Amino acid sequence: MLVRIDTKSKAPIYKQIVTEIERLIAEGVIEEGTALPPVRQLAGDLGVNLNTVAIAYRNLGALGLIRIRHGFGAVVIKTTLANDEFQAELPKRIRDLVAWAKVRGFSFNDLTKTFERIRNHLYEES
Amino acid sequence: MQGSNWISVFTVLILVTLFGILPVYRRNESYFGVRVSPSLYASRDGKRYFHRWCFSLGLFTVVIFAVLYLEILGSLTIVWFNVSITAFIITQALLYAHSYTRLKEHEILTDIESPRTAASLEVRKLRNFLNHWIELTAVFLIILPVILLIMNYGSIPNSLPIHWNFRGITDGMVDKSIANVFSPIGIALAIYLITLVFSGFVVKAKITLPDKNTAEYHQLKLNQLNIFLRIVDLVKLLVVTEMGATAMVPLIYRMGQESTIRVYMTGINATLVIVLVMGVSLLLIKNSKINTQLKTLAGTVNIGYRGEAKHWKWGIFYVNPHDPAIWVEKRDGLGYTVNLGSSAGKWILGVIIFILLAIVLVINL
16 A cells, blocks of 8 residues: 655646555555545655645545545545546547657557556456 | 652663663664764774763663662662762763764765655554553553452551662551542553553654665564554553552551561562563564664665754754654654654643653652
8 A cells, every 4th residue: 555756756746646546546455445544644654745645635535536524534435436527538648648658669569568467457356 | 759769770771771772772873863874883983982882871870779779778868869860861961962963073964865755555543553452451450459449448557658668668658548549540540541642643653665665664664663662561561560569558568567568569660670671672672673674675774864864953853844744753763753843743842841840740749
């Protein structure tokens, strides 16, 4: 249950935290009902502002993945969301990713191999 | 109120740990609160501070116990014990200040400016770190004397012995009253609750993880936290036992039969001192073994210190207003301290000083 952040990256830390928690949920490491650590614990361990972690939690809450109850902390309530509102986003994200890889010289083969490896890792149960 | 003179022995043991072992426990990683290179630490120049420190420590331990022994024989008054303890603290503090200032010039500052890149999502709650059998034993040891005292309240003599010297001879008596009969239990309960609150704080202390071997390092840090909490448990159980035993003295006390009390108090206290020293030593050895493993994994016992060296004042106080953590692991590698850069940290330190002063006042009144 480790989250990693890159302080040198241009992506905002709160987004990195959201992405990391989503990854752990997708990997099945975090299950429904798992309690997330208090904001202060995570902020202290990562050495980031309390607000950064609070914003990350609020984002996850707005998505509907976690429920934040004041004084009780944050709990994961869902591990899959309804995908209706993300229909348009999926092709755009994949296009960006494939473009990124192509410009950097990755072959079609490299791309599909990596894709399959990650797909098998994340979708192994289904 | 005065306790048994055995409290003096416990005081000496605690002071020797605080003013004797901790400044040199982490070797070159925190040598009198300064991180120095292993070569300087091993050199003749570097070892000089260690030798001076140990010489003074050894000398004062001998002097203090000699003073206590002379007190048993009746040749010296208790004042001399206090004088020798004060002299010990002042000497060690001066030696520490001297070593710190000299070594500070050779301090190795940061080689990783922002080391914190990973964290565990496991919730650190006191409940997950407590040993239920230890807690039950502690509660049992508090309740048992209460039941025995209530059941036999009528047979308790009208004047109670509350202080014994080393020869086991009673030299302090008070009148029988509910407050006087139950006050040791009250102290035991208070200390039990204080240790619980303290444990609740330290499990929330921040854990800084390295980039590589992150999961293994995290597990070892949790093991070390467990070892520290077991040391707290040990102290907690011993204090509760000591206070419970003291509370039950009126039950076995009969006028003129002081030899019984002598055997009882000496037996219990000597056992407690032996258990404390052996238990803490064993746990410290375990802790050192983990330190070695941590060094292999990450090159240092605590990855956090590297980026934070400049926030440690005198190697003892951590002052970092930009750190959201309130509790942090101590630089000397054993125990935890507050971040004095946060307002919560200042409050906690204030309350701790207040409690310590209150205890000192109550004991001396």
